Amino acid sequence: xxxxxxxxxxxxxxxxxxxxxxxxxxxxxxxxxxxxxxxxxxxxxxxxxxxxxxxxxxxxxxxxxxxxxxxxxxxxxxxxxxxxxxxxxxxxxxxxxxxxxxxxxxxxxxxxxxxxxxxxxxxxxxxxxxxxxxxxxxxxxxxxxxxxxxxxxxxxxxxxxxxxxxxxxxxxxxxxxxxxxxxxxxxxxxxxxxxxxxxxxxxxxxxxxxxxxxxxxxxxxxxxxxxxxxxxxxxxxxxxxxxxxxxxxxxxxxxxxxxxxxxxxxxxxxxxxxxxxxxxxxxxxxxxxxxxxxxxxxxxxxxxxxxxxxxxxxxxxxxxxxxxxxxxxxxxxxxxxxxxxxxx
Amino acid sequence: xxxxxxxxxxxxxxxxxxxxxxxxxxxxxxxxxxxxxxxxxxxxxxxxxxxxxxxxxxxxxxxxxxxxxxxxxxxxxxxxxxxxxxxxxxxxxxxxxxxxxxxxxxxxxxxxxxxxxxxxxxxxxxxxxxxxxxxxxxxxxxxxxxxxxxxxxxxxxxxxxxxxxxxxxxxxxxxxxxxxxx
Numbered sequence: 001x002x003x004x005x006x007x008x009x010x011x012x013x014x015x016x017x018x019x020x021x022x023x024x025x026x027x028x029x030x031x032x033x034x035x036x037x038x039x040x041x042x043x044x045x046x047x048x049x050x051x052x053x054x055x056x057x058x059x060x061x062x063x064x065x066x067x068x069x070x071x072x073x074x075x076x077x078x079x080x081x082x083x084x085x086x087x088x089x090x091x092x093x094x095x096x097x098x099x100x101x102x103x104x105x106x107x108x109x110x111x112x113x114x115x116x117x118x119x120x121x122x123x124x125x126x127x128x129x130x131x132x133x134x135x136x137x138x139x140x141x142x143x144x145x146x147x148x149x150x151x152x153x154x155x156x157x158x159x160x161x162x163x164x165x166x167x168x169x170x171x172x173x174x175x176x177x178x179x180x181x182x183x184x185x186x187x188x189x190x191x192x193x194x195x196x197x198x199x200x201x202x203x204x205x206x207x208x209x210x211x212x213x214x215x216x217x218x219x220x221x222x223x224x225x226x227x228x229x230x231x232x233x234x235x236x237x238x239x240x241x242x243x244x245x246x247x248x249x250x251x252x253x254x255x256x257x258x259x260x261x262x263x264x265x266x267x268x269x270x271x272x273x274x275x276x277x278x279x280x281x282x283x284x285x286x287x288x289x290x291x292x293x294x295x296x297x298x299x300x301x302x303x304x305x306x307x308x309x310x311x312x313x314x315x316x317x318x319x320x321x322x323x324x325x326x327x328x329x330x331x332x333x334x335x336x337x338x339x340x341x342x343x344x
Numbered sequence: 345x346x347x348x349x350x351x352x353x354x355x356x357x358x359x360x361x362x363x364x365x366x367x368x369x370x371x372x373x374x375x376x377x378x379x380x381x382x383x384x385x386x387x388x389x390x391x392x393x394x395x396x397x398x399x400x401x402x403x404x405x406x407x408x409x410x411x412x413x414x415x416x417x418x419x420x421x422x423x424x425x426x427x428x429x430x431x432x433x434x435x436x437x438x439x440x441x442x443x444x445x446x447x448x449x450x451x452x453x454x455x456x457x458x459x460x461x462x463x464x465x466x467x468x469x470x471x472x473x474x475x476x477x478x479x480x481x482x483x484x485x486x487x488x489x490x491x492x493x494x495x496x497x498x499x500x501x502x503x504x505x506x507x508x509x510x511x512x513x514x515x516x517x518x519x520x521x522x523x524x525x526x
Contacts, residue, residue, distance in 0.1 A: 021479070092473050092481070094412040098427040120426060121415070121456035121466075253464040255421030266420060268463050302459050307424035310417045310464045338388070338455045338491075 024089040031081030038074030045071060123306040125223045125335045133218035135233040135292070140217045143315060143331035150209060153202050157195070164188070164195045208326055213238020213283065215318050215330045219295070223335035224314070227299035232316065234276070236289040240322040247276040247318050249295065249334075251302070254311040273298060275316070303338040373401035375472050375484040385489040388454040392488070396472045397445045406442045408434045408475040413450055413468075415490075420463040428453055458489040 045067055048056055059067070088096055133139040167188040174180045213236060220231040234247055251271035257264055276293045283289045295316075305312040316332040380393040396411055413429035429450040435442060448470075459466040468490045473483040 090479075092410055092475075092483075093425060094410060094414060094427055094430060094471065094473065095432065097414075097425040098412075098430045101427055118453075119455045120428070120453055253419075253461050255419055255463045257421050266463060270462050302457065302461070303455060305456050305459070305464070305466070307417060307426070309422040309424050310419060310466075312459070312461065312464055338457060 021089070024085055028082055028085040028089075031078045031085060034074050034078030035082065036078075038071045038076075038078060041067070041071035042075065119303075119337060121305050121307060122337060123304055123335060128333065128335055129222050133233070135235075135290075136218040136220045136231060138219050138222050140219060140316065140332035140334070142215075143333050150202075150206060153205070157198055157202050160198065161195045164192045167191055208328075211238075212320075212322065212325055212328050213240065213288075217316055217318070217332040219334070223304075223337045224295075224297040225337055226297050226301060226303070226339040228297050230295045230297065231292060232275070232295045233290065233292045234318065236281075236283055236320075237285070238283050238288075239285055240283045240325065242281040242283060242289070243321045243323060244279050245277070245281060245289075245318070245320040246274070247293075247316060249273040249275055249298075250315050250317045250331075252313045252315065254313060256309040271298075271301065297336060299339065301336065304334075304336050371400055373474060373476070373482060374399040375474060375482065377470055377472055377484060377486040379470065379486060379488060385458070385491060386452055387491050388452055388457075391449055391451050392470075393447065393449045394470050394486075395445050395447050396470070398443050398472075398474055401443070401474075401476070403435075403441045403443055404438070405476050406435065406474065407477055408432055409442055409446070410473040410475070411446065411448050412471050412473075413448070413452075414471060415456055415466055415468045418465040418467050419461065426456070452490055457491045 045059075045064075048059065087099065091099070128140065129138055131139045131141060167184075171180070171185050171188045174184070215237075216235045218233040218235075224230060232247075234245075236242070236245065249272070250269055252267055252269050254265065254267045257266070273296075275295055276291065278291065281289050302312055304314055314334045314336045316334060318330045318332070319327065320329075321327045376397045376399065378395045380395065386392055392413065394411075394413070398406065398409065410430070410432045412427055412431070415426045415428070417424045429448065431448060433442065433446070456466050458468055467487055469485040469487040471483055471485040473481065475481055
C-alpha cells in the first residue's frame with residue numbers, strides 16, 4: 001500500500017522517487033541559509049568596526065580580511081545557488097541544457113570552449129596541435145605518462161621507510177636497554193619487511209617505466225578527416241633489441257556512469273586497424289629506430305566525440321616487445337573529424 | 345482531462361481514475377509530431393521541417409509548449425543532452441489556442457552523428473514537451489537519424505560469438521502517440 005507522502009526519496013537509476021519541487025525548495029533553503037549567515041557575518045563585522053574602539057577593539061591584520069573573505073564567499077555562493085535553483089525550478093531538461101550551453105558559449109570563447117562551434121560534440125584539437133614535430137607537422141602527445149604515479153609511489157615509499165627506520169631504532173634501543181617488547185619487535189619486522197617488498201616492486205616498476213627508451217609519434221596533419229591519407233613517423237629511442245613493434249589505429253568508447261554512490265568509468269575498444277608492424281629491430285642510442293608510413297583515416301567511422309559522461313576516442317597505439325623487458329604499450333591520441341556533407 | 349463518457353473498456357490514450365473515485369476516465373493529451381519530407385536519414389547542413397500539434401486537451405489547461413531538436417546519449421554512461429534548436433511558446437492571452445499546428449525549421453549541424461556503438465549511442469530526435477496547469481508535464485519525441493554510421497563502419501569484434509546487430513533505423517518519420525510523463 002503506497003503512502004501519500006514519502007519522507008525519504010529513493011534513487012532508482014537516474015531517477016528519484018521524491019518530489020523535484022520539494023528538492024528544489026530544500027536546495028533553495030540551503031543556499032538561502034548560506035546567504036543569511038554570510039550577510040549576518042558581514043553586518044556584524046561592519047558594526048564591530050564602527051563601534052567605539054575602546055570597548056570593541058579594532059580588528060586588524062589578516063584575521064579581519066580572512067573573516068571578510070569567508071563571509072563574502074558565503075554570500076556569493078548562496079546567492080548564485082538560490083538564483084540557479086529558482087531558474088531551474090519548473091524548467092524542462094531541454095531548457096536547462098540550453099541555458100547551460102548558452103552559458104558555456106558565453107563564458108568559454110576561443111581555445112577554452114570544449115568543442116569548435118561548427119562541430120558540436122567534437123573535442124578541440126588545441127592540445128594536439130600545439131607541439132610542432134621534427135620530421136612532420138605535429139608531434140603527438142603521449143596519452144599517459146608514468147611519471148606522476150612513480151613520483152607518488154616514491155613519496156609514499158620514502159614516508160613508509162622513514163617510519164620503518166624509526167621503528168627499527170626504537171626496537172634496537174629497547175634491546176640495548178635489556179627490555180625488549182616482543183609485540184613491537186614483531187610489528188617492526190613486519191613493517192620493515194613490507195617496506196622492503198614495496199621498494200623492490202617500486203624499483204622494478206621504475207626500471208620498466210624508464211628502461212624502455214622514449215617513443216614519439218608525428219603526423220603530417222591534424223585533425224584527421226575520414227577517407228584521407230596521412231603520413232606518420234614513429235621514432236623509438238634507447239638501446240634495445242626489439243622483437244616486435246606494432247602500430248594500430250584504435251577507436252575506444254568511454255562511458256561514465258553512477259552505480260549507487262560510486263562513479264564508474266568503462267572503456268571499450270570497438271575498432272582496431274593495423275597500421276604498421278615490424279620484427280627484429282636493433283635500436284641504438286646513436287641510431288634510433290625511425291619509420292614512416294601512411295595512415296589511412298577510415299572513411300566509414302564515427303568521428304571523435306566528447307560529452308560530460310560519454311566519449312568516442314581515437315588513438316595510435318604502439319605495442320612492442322624487447323629482449324629482456326616486459327611488453328610495453330604507448331598511446332597517442334588523435335582527433336577524427338566528421339566527414340563533409342555530400343555536395344548537392 | 346476528465347471525460348464525461350463512461351465506457352466499460354478503456355480506449356487507447358485513456359487511463360482510469362484510481363478506485364473509489366467513480367467511473368470517470370482520464371484522457372491524456374495527444375502530442376503529434378510529423379517530419380516533412382520522408383527520408384531514412386538526414387545529412388548535416390540539410391533543413392529539417394517539423395510540424396507538431398497538441399490535441400485532446402482544454403486550451404485553458406495549456407501553460408506552455410516546448411519544442412526542441414536535440415541529440416542525447418543512450419548507452420551505458422549517464423545521459424548527456426545537446427540542444428540544437430529550442431523554442432518555447434506560452435499563451436499571451438486567454439484566447440490563444442495552442443491546439444493549432446506549429447512548424448519548426450532548422451538546419452542540421454555537422455555533428456554529432458547518429459551512432460550505435462557498444463556502450464555509447466547517440467540519438468537525434470524532435471521532442472515536444474507540454475506543460476499543463478497544476479505542474480503536470482508530458483512529452484513525446486520522434487527520432488530521426490543524422491548521417492548515421494553505416495554497416496561498413498561497424499566496430500571490429502566480429503568474432504565467432506558475434507556481436508549485437510545494429511538496431512533498425514527509424515522507418516516511420518510521422519507519428520502520433522500518447523505522451524510520456526515528464
